Amino acid sequence: MNAPVQPAPPPAAPAASATGAAGPDDVAAPASTGPQQDEARFVAWLRRVAPYIHAFRGKTFVVAVPGELIQAGWLNPLVQDLSLLHAMGMRIVLVHGSRPQVNEQLRLRGVQAHYAEGLRITDPVALECAKEASGEIRLDLEAAFSQGLPNTPMAHSAVRVVSGNLVTARPVGIVDGVDYQQTGLVRKIDVQTIRFALNSGAMVLLSPLGYSPTGEAFNLSMEDVAASTAIALDADKLIVLAETGGVFDVDGTLRREVSEAEAKELLAAGTLPEEMAFTLRHALRACEGGVARAHIIPYGLDGSVLLELFQHDGVGTMLVEETLEALREAGPDDVGGLLALLRPLEDDGTLVRRDRGLIEREIGNFTVIEHDGVIFGCAALYAFPRDGIGEMAALAVNPLVQGRGDGERLLQRIEQRARAAGLKRLFVLTTRTMHWFLKRGFVLASVDQLPGQRRGLYNWQRKSLVLIKQL
């Protein structure tokens, strides 16, 4: 199994995790150099986190908490972190799982668990076990969110947790001759009631159980409930805490960012371990259903939710939604469309002129946004592998559709391509768009910082500004 993240033992005391509000780069306690420097670092850290707090306030996050996390003793630190997010104005729907707890209940009754195609077959005994397990977990979670002892991160937290019959289910039924009995799938989420609860400042807690109009209960998978809820609420993020902690390449490298197309390829290749594939499939479904971001992060890492949200690189895998417009690498047929898009910007001096022959030769460097056969946006990546840096050039979005995030999506894709090529930094040369890049993490640099090959070609008359971003 290529999942290098092994859950570490949870911290001994609940309070111990609280100060680890963000990750090593940002908050690791510095080698103590005196109270003044410690204070300066603290202030600098808090300010660095501020943009994320502003960006996430009022946003809806669906967080999936597997039963394994609870079994491994990570519940308390997670509850503290979620309370903190709640206090910062994030709207949280928590979906818990119960797989190991159901298995434990079955074991206590001396009953064997039955699965088919990785899905539990829920007979009446298993359903009883699922109800008991969910009931217990729900009570434990409610108790954990009710903590408020002074000198703990939960002091003054006062989180209200609302749960209820908010998930309608339907039976999986009989598939390939296997009767899944009381195993179900989500049919509908009570969006109105969940929104009402979130608007009133409460956190919503959903169990992996659903009810049918016939009055029966069905055992559901946590991932199904979480993805369906995220889609129904049009949530900003789905965050799945998982033992695997992300998607890993065969060589064990963590994929920090995966596009929908890449996720589909990975799943089609069939090389991912079963659990990872299961989680990714649901994350992909959420993105396809309109959820902007789905994160798969390790539960065995203290503060992993905070690290993922408040650090640029995060600690898990982020799956990025692609809209119906196709964002893809360019091919020879796109040359005409690219010329039509770039010409006006070249004519007014915004972009450097590229003739047809050059675009034809370098077509593989381009990424395009196409809608109904028309190219609406483009950007190109030129790699300088020896210097570990790449250039993003020819970034352009048709004026008719500017301001809708296409520029940002192109930048993200070029960053993805650069990372995949092992590059550590990205630079741009610009005469008029400096602020757009500054807002997206680029910093001003000098011509000397360009790779040697590129420096020689720098046009001193054009006097473009050099901006560099760490990837």
Ligand SMILES: CC(C)(COP(=O)(O)OP(=O)(O)OC[C@H]1O[C@@H](n2cnc3c(N)ncnc32)[C@H](O)[C@@H]1OP(=O)(O)O)[C@@H](O)C(=O)NCCC(=O)NCCS
């Ligand atoms: C720069 C460009 C690619 C952005 O594309 P886009 O799809 O509009 O980008 P997004 O929707 O992701 O971002 C829009 C935001 O950028 C801002 N923006 C657009 N052009 C800008 C500029 N030249 N300077 C600063 N901000 C700019 C918009 O005002 C908008 O801000 P808001 O979100 O606060 O309203 C597009 O404006 C363009 O094609 N410009 C002409 C070509 C160009 O300058 N390319 C860069 C050459 S180095």
